[in-house]
Amino acid sequence: MLKRTALVAALGLVAAACTPGDGEQGDYVEIDRDPFPSSYTPLPSGSTIITGATILDGAGGRIEGGSILIENGKVSAIGTDVTAPDGATVIDAAGRWVTPGIIDVHSHLGVYPSPGVQAHSDGNEIGDPVTADAWAEHALWPQDPGFIRAAAGGVTVAQLLPGSANLVGGRSVTVKNVPGRVAQDMKFPGAPYGMKMACGENPKRVYAGGNNSPEFRPSTRMGNVAGYRQAWADAQEYQRQWDKYERDYKAGKDVLPPARDLNLDTLAGVLRGEIAVHMHCYRADDMGTMLDVMKEFDYQIASFQHAVESYKIADKLAENNVCSAMWADWYGFKMEAYDGIRENIPFVHKAGACAIVHSDSASGIQRLNQEAAKALADGRKAGVDISKADAWTWLSLNPAKSLGIADQTGTLTAGKNADIVLWSGDPFSVYTKADLTFVDGAVVFDRLNPDNNPVMDFELGQPGEGDAK
Amino acid sequence: MRKLISIAALAATTLTAVCFTASVSAEDIAITGGRAFTNGGNGEVENATILVSGGKITSVSSGGAVPDGYRVIDATGKWVTAGFMAADTSLGLTEVSLSGGINDASAPTEKGAIGLSIVPALNPANIFIPNTRIEGVTRAMSRMTTSGDMWLGVGAVLKLNDSDIVAREKAFLAIDLDEGSANKVGGSRAVLWSKLNEKFQEAKDKMDAAAKKDDDKDAKRPSAEDATLNAVLSGDMPVYAVVNRKADILQLIAFQNRFGVRVILGGAAEAWMVADMLAAAGIGVVLEPSNNLPGNFDTLGQTSAAAGRLHAAGVKVAFIPPGTHNARLVVQNAGIAVSMGMPWAAAMDALTVNPAEMFGVGDSYGKLSAGMDADVVVWDGDPLELMSSPDAVLIAGEDMPLVSRQTKLRDRYKDLDRSPAFDR
Numbered sequence: 078m079l080k081r082t083a084l085v086a087a088l089g090l091v092a093a094a095c096t097p098g099d100g101e102q103g104d105y106v107e108i109d110r111d112p113f114p115s116s117y118t119p120l121p122s123g124s125t126i127i128t129g130a131t132i133l134d135g136a137g138g139r140i141e142g143g144s145i146l147i148e149n150g151k152v153s154a155i156g157t158d159v160t161a162p163d164g165a166t167v168i169d170a171a172g173r174w175v176t177p178g179i180i181d182v183h184s185h186l187g188v189y190p191s192p193g194v195q196a197h198s199d200g201n202e203i204g205d206p207v208t209a210d211a212w213a214e215h216a217l218w219p220q221d222p223g224f225i226r227a228a229a230g231g232v233t234v235a236q237l238l239p240g241s242a243n244l245v246g247g248r249s250v251t252v253k254n255v256p257g258r259v260a261q262d263m264k265f266p267g268a269p270y271g272m273k274m275a276c277g278e279n280p281k282r283v284y285a286g287g288n289n290s291p292e293f294r295p296s297t298r299m300g301n302v303a304g305y306r307q308a309w310a311d312a313q314e315y316q317r318q319w320d321k322y323e324r325d326y327k328a329g330k331d332v333l334p335p336a337r338d339l340n341l342d343t344l345a346g347v348l349r350g351e352i353a354v355h356m357h358c359y360r361a362d363d364m365g366t367m368l369d370v371m372k373e374f375d376y377q378i379a380s381f382q383h384a385v386e387s388y389k390i391a392d393k394l395a396e397n398n399v400c401s402a403m404w405a406d407w408y409g410f411k412m413e414a415y416d417g418i419r420e421n422i423p424f425v426h427k428a429g430a431c432a433i434v435h436s437d438s439a440s441g442i443q444r445l446n447q448e449a450a451k452a453l454a455d456g457r458k459a460g461v462d463i464s465k466a467d468a469w470t471w472l473s474l475n476p477a478k479s480l481g482i483a484d485q486t487g488t489l490t491a492g493k494n495a496d497i498v499l500w501s502g503d504p505f506s507v508y509t510k511a512d513l514t515f516v517d518g519a520v521v522f523d524r525l526n527p528d529n530n531p532v533m534d535f536e537l538g539q540p541g542e543g544d545a546k
Numbered sequence: 547m548r549k550l551i552s553i554a555a556l557a558a559t560t561l562t563a564v565c566f567t568a569s570v571s572a573e574d575i576a577i578t579g580g581r582a583f584t585n586g587g588n589g590e591v592e593n594a595t596i597l598v599s600g601g602k603i604t605s606v607s608s609g610g611a612v613p614d615g616y617r618v619i620d621a622t623g624k625w626v627t628a629g630f631m632a633a634d635t636s637l638g639l640t641e642v643s644l645s646g647g648i649n650d651a652s653a654p655t656e657k658g659a660i661g662l663s664i665v666p667a668l669n670p671a672n673i674f675i676p677n678t679r680i681e682g683v684t685r686a687m688s689r690m691t692t693s694g695d696m697w698l699g700v701g702a703v704l705k706l707n708d709s710d711i712v713a714r715e716k717a718f719l720a721i722d723l724d725e726g727s728a729n730k731v732g733g734s735r736a737v738l739w740s741k742l743n744e745k746f747q748e749a750k751d752k753m754d755a756a757a758k759k760d761d762d763k764d765a766k767r768p769s770a771e772d773a774t775l776n777a778v779l780s781g782d783m784p785v786y787a788v789v790n791r792k793a794d795i796l797q798l799i800a801f802q803n804r805f806g807v808r809v810i811l812g813g814a815a816e817a818w819m820v821a822d823m824l825a826a827a828g829i830g831v832v833l834e835p836s837n838n839l840p841g842n843f844d845t846l847g848q849t850s851a852a853a854g855r856l857h858a859a860g861v862k863v864a865f866i867p868p869g870t871h872n873a874r875l876v877v878q879n880a881g882i883a884v885s886m887g888m889p890w891a892a893a894m895d896a897l898t899v900n901p902a903e904m905f906g907v908g909d910s911y912g913k914l915s916a917g918m919d920a921d922v923v924v925w926d927g928d929p930l931e932l933m934s935s936p937d938a939v940l941i942a943g944e945d946m947p948l949v950s951r952q953t954k955l956r957d958r959y960k961d962l963d964r965s966p967a968f969d970r
Binding site: 191192193194222223226278282388389390391392406407408409410411412413415416417418419420424428439440443444447450451453454458459460505506507508509510535536539540541544545546 | 642643644645646673674677792816819836837838839840841842843845846847848849850851868869871872875878881882884885886930931932933934935952953955956959960962
């Protein structure tokens, strides 16, 4: 028996090709890439026309006195001369502004939900520095009151991420900001998966001194990079095994698939280009290192998250086609955030790189328009002339691109999803509120009719139930 | 001899400090042509001439003449306000809180810290001070955030210039009466409130007994703890109590009534639910207007509408910024309160006259009027707006350059044609 195996191995592909199997081939094993499929169904919506508004289309265009028509959950027309079909709901938006819905690429809603009690701490799978097998959607509590507050801030789509304790934190999930009974009800159909990685202080702090890791590392930035590279090398090897299995099977051999490894499944998915990497990284030198790791293992980093020092290497980020998802002005709370400046976002924009305003906060996600306003003002004062229409790309189009959903949302373009916010005024003013937030043409938040707004299960029967927040 | 030297050294230091302060704030400045709000959000003066001399405001008038020798800051078309105050921070005590060494705002192993003052721990060279003031925030309440129990020591009011940053040293006794504190004090609120009331009862009995003794000869100098509690019990120093849950706020009101002390309520997530009682008790509220989520079971009723509701009920309100590093964002927080129903003028009060009065500096700061310290900010628009910013910031008469470590980094990397730019 041993002899026969050796012989087959020696004959290799030729033998296999000449004798297509001996009739004993087992079923071909293919890994289900979508074992937790979206069960999202759009909320009911009718035909709606919003008229007389200042519209920022999200692609850099601005229309005064503009109208936008929503039909079948899509943007069906936009401009100054749009006619509504009979029976359409007409919203007079004179003096008000319309923008695409805000897309937050960095949220922990649902995985670190409110109330933030210990029992709800579901974002960091501490214990092993590489946990690509941990999926944020498996911790996603759809009853997080933060989702409703985010809708009140005009957020229509969010990427929910694992935390940054690990070198590889796990898979993210992109959701529509709609009520759901289970996580799958919120999943954005067809949105590619993301994978969270983390540079710098957090992983080395969590694991330094042998804490939390049987391997006693990483303890330093050196250990961090060794950890990423070994993980990618392992993923390459794993992918080669599966490729070989496929070749052998198709050649008619009776072969068993490689042992399934859930961690390497996700990492290999990145190497195949199916999963986008979103990497928590503050310092310019950390980002510079990761750009080379990216080239070494031939994958793409979709975005650096937080990216507090992107302004120091904005040209390199532009060259490498990596987005920076940034705060307007958070800085200083740890060493790698010490060099944060208020002009980070406009400076990245000026360099022609992809700039995104993100929150990483259940509070910040409610006011991302305000974050953009501060960044815009600081940029202008530093001599970077950016229009409000261009600044809005930080809030919807660029995040949509980094999540791989820009063909469906992120701009107000005929045929795209009607993910829209009607603001009470100029959204770059602190006094402006979202009056209506639409996801796929359906109203998910209505400031002027608070009784229609969702109240999460947790808030029922509690102080402040259904209150204006 | 040794004593003599140290006294001489102390005198020399004091003298130098006085001379230094005098030299920088002696400039006579006139701020002209602006739209000034002299009393929080009220007291609007068009075309205001504000004269500053010797670090103080000497006059405010509409269209007033500028005396000879005054340097003019032209505020035509601009808004002029008092410098703003962040009403709960740890400015001067914390550098890089998470991973950059010691954080003097936190003393997790220290218990019974009633008598200690934060002042010896303050660092006027802290980079967060210039970062804050160039955004128009010229004052801050500062305190410790953590100890081994409920006592957080005596906090101060700071003025955010470079040299002599303490505006009021013994401004308040800070006490944490929230969930986290109960965790450390016996693990239950039952223990926490009992210990608080016991401590004050003991102090009151001791003070009463001392008052009955006519003969002062045997009186010992009170300990720092006794001195602090006596100051609180005699109404000279308020208590700043961090409390969120409605039931706990009711306990705090009972505590105030029991001992006749002056209380300021900080945190205050559910304060709006008992707004009328707080107004009747004269308790001021310091809150973070952007907080509107049930962060834990103490804050279930939290809403950004709270500031407006408390104001409507007659409660004096001041604002907590989102963290010490971003103390400057207290201004955005005021705008958020307005967006949720607080009148603009009331939000301006909450940035100036209200915290000044609460923390005992109202006689020298908070208004633009003769005799006040010249904390004056010239804004390029509505100061609460996100896209407005200061064009000039005066602190106690000193025209502060709008420069910080952050602006220096900005200027260094504005153009990436050479990197890194080692030139200054």
